[in-house]
Amino acid sequence: MSEKIGIIDSGIGGFTLLNELFSRSYFCQYYYISDNENVPYGTKSQLFMLQRVRLMVNKLKQKKIQTIVIACNTLTAETIEQLREEFHELNFIGIEPYLNYFNKNEICNNKKMALILTEATYKSLRFTKLRKRVDPTQKILTYPLANLASLIEGMESRHCIENLKQEIDTELAFLHSSNIDYLILGCTHYTIIKKYIEKTYDLQTLDPNKEVVDRIVQVAALAKSTDCNSFYYNPNLSHDWQCLSLTNINIFTKLFRTYGN
Numbered sequence: 001m002s003e004k005i006g007i008i009d010s011g012i013g014g015f016t017l018l019n020e021l022f023s024r025s026y027f028c029q030y031y032y033i034s035d036n037e038n039v040p041y042g043t044k045s046q047l048f049m050l051q052r053v054r055l056m057v058n059k060l061k062q063k064k065i066q067t068i069v070i071a072c073n074t075l076t077a078e079t080i081e082q083l084r085e086e087f088h089e090l091n092f093i094g095i096e097p098y099l100n101y102f103n104k105n106e107i108c109n110n111k112k113m114a115l116i117l118t119e120a121t122y123k124s125l126r127f128t129k130l131r132k133r134v135d136p137t138q139k140i141l142t143y144p145l146a147n148l149a150s151l152i153e154g155m156e157s158r159h160c161i162e163n164l165k166q167e168i169d170t171e172l173a174f175l176h177s178s179n180i181d182y183l184i185l186g187c188t189h190y191t192i193i194k195k196y197i198e199k200t201y202d203l204q205t206l207d208p209n210k211e212v213v214d215r216i217v218q219v220a221a222l223a224k225s226t227d228c229n230s231f232y233y234n235p236n237l238s239h240d241w242q243c244l245s246l247t248n249i250n251i252f253t254k255l256f257r258t259y260g261n
C-alpha cells in the first residue's frame, strides 16, 4: 500500500512543494486541498483561517490520511500549533520563512538579505518569535506584501502578461534600489515566479521547499518508486476529489512555462 500525504494551501502556492515531491518519485498518493474561493489568507484573521483549515483537515481525515503538510507559511504561522493540539493523532508538517538559512550558511554572512511574506505571517506571534530567535538584530530586511499572493493566484486568467508584470513590479519595486543579494520567499505562492524575480531584480531567491520535502520523506517514511504517483485535487473543499495527472494542471503547463520555473 502506498503512503497518503495531504497537502493544504489557501490556493495554488502548495503546488511548488508538490512539484518538488513529484520530481523525486516516491510511492505515494497525494491529496491536495485548497480554499480557492477565499484566497488570499494573508489578509484574513487567525480565527477565519482556523475555521477553514479545520474543514480541510477533516476532509483529509475522511481519506484516512495520517501526514498533512501545511504548504502555506501563513497557515503554518497562524494555525499549526492549534491543529497539533486538536488533531493529535495526525502528523503536521509546516513551512516557515527560511530565516534559518541565514545562520546555517556562510555564503550569506556578508550578503544583503531580505524576506518577503504575507501580512498575516508578518504579524503573527509565531513569526515574531522565529525572527527574535534567528535574527535578533534584524539584519534581514523584512517586507510584508499585501497583493503579491493574489496576483500570482489570478495569473492563470490574465490575458495581458505585460499588465500583470507591471502590477508585480509595483509590489516589488523596492528591490530595484535595495541591492539585495538573497531574497527569501516567505510564501509558497512566490516560488511560482522565482525565476522571474531572479531575472528581473538580479538576485538569488531562497525557499525551504527542499528541506520541507526531506522532512516529509522522513516523517512519512516514503519509499522511491518508478510507478506513477496518483494525485487527487480538491480546490474548493467540495465533496468530490478529482484524480489528475500533474501535467494537466494549468499552473504547471501555462504559468511555469511563462515564468520559467
Ligand code: DGL
Pocket: 009, 010, 011, 013, 014, 039, 040, 041, 042, 043, 071, 072, 073, 074, 075, 118, 121, 149, 150, 186, 187, 188, 189
Ligand atoms: N501560499 C501562502 C503562504 O505560503 C498563502 C498566501 C495567501 O493566501 O495569502 O503564505
